[in-house]
Amino acid sequence: MTLPRTPTFNLKGKRALVTGASSGIGLACATALAEYGAEVTLAARSGDKLREIAGQMSEQGWDVQTLPVDVSDVTATTAAVTQAGPFDILVNSAGLARHSAALETTEEDFDAVADLNFKGAYFLTKAVAQGLVDAGRGGSLINISSQMAKVGGIDxxxxxxxxxxxxxxxxxxxxxxxPKGIRINTICPTFIVTPLTKQTFDRPERRAWVEEKIKLGRIGEVEDIMGAVVFLASDASALITGSALLIDGGWTAD
Known part of the structure; x- marks a missing residue:
């Protein structure tokens, strides 16, 4: 009898594009993919910050490039991705939050958040997939979503x-x-300590709300996301598509 073997988590030979890579979850995902052998292209609006991070990653012996781009600019992003691709892996971690009570929502805030989190994410994913289709190969596309894709939340x-x-x-x-061999999934984190969540944690009553809802009793760290992104990017998840991987400490178990 031949024993089954675990599929590889190794990403050597794969090209990965990570948006929102200048900080927080995006930076952690880029680091994780590079650690497992992928050639990583860091994308974000700040070219200077990307170059600084790329230098640090290169010192680790990792293969890394930069691609300054604003995902909410669909035309420019599509052109940049088309020129730099094709990419075997996408991690879209670019995101924006402008929290307010629903009755206080402004059209400006609505448009800003929707243009990046929804419209920008959609057309970025489309552009990477088009590159794979044109190249005649499969890939793994990962959008960083949120536990708030499954529930509602204050403000x-x-x-x-x-x-x-x-x-x-x-x-x-x-x-x-x-049918084209392209897999696409989401990762849905709970509250993770990042610059994006600072406005929440700076308010004691909101921090208490978060801590009470997370059943494991602690707020998330970016390291909690890193293993998941390697898993979804690799052959270890070869039969997973159209799924959402919740990393929420039990928030949505209620």
Whole structure:
């Protein structure tokens, strides 16, 4: 009898594009993919910050490039991705939050959040997939969503709406692109300590709300995301598409 062997988590020979890579979850995902052998292209708006990070990663012996781009600018992003691609792996971690009570939502805030979290994510994913289709090869596309794609939250009507939208297009794209060997999934974190969540943790009553909802009793760290992104990017998840991987400490178990 031949014993089964665990599929490889090794990403050597794969090209990965990580947006929102200048800080927080995006930076952690880029580091994780590089650690496991991928050639990583760091994308974000700040070219100077990307070059600083790329220098640090290069010192580790990792293969890394930079691609300054604003994901909310669909035309420029599509052109940049088309020129730099094709990419075997996408991690879209570019995101924006402008929290307010629903009755206080402004059209400006709505448009800013939706343009990046929903519209930008959609067309970025489309551009990477188009590169794979044109090259005649499969790949793994990962959108960083949120636990708020599964539930609602205080002051988060707009943010939650955009993340619900990401889950919707991810499932539809999975159906369309599965026959082409392109997998697409989401990672849905709980509150993670990043610059994006600072405005929440700076308010004692909001921090208490978060800590009470997370059943494991602690707020997330970026390291909690790193293993998951390697798993979804690798052959270890070869039969997973159209799915959402919740990393929420039990928040949505209620």
């Amino acid at each position: 988060r009507a707009v943010y939650a709406a955009t993340k619900h939208a990401v889950e919707g297009f991810t499932k539809s794209m999975a159906i369309e692109w599965g």
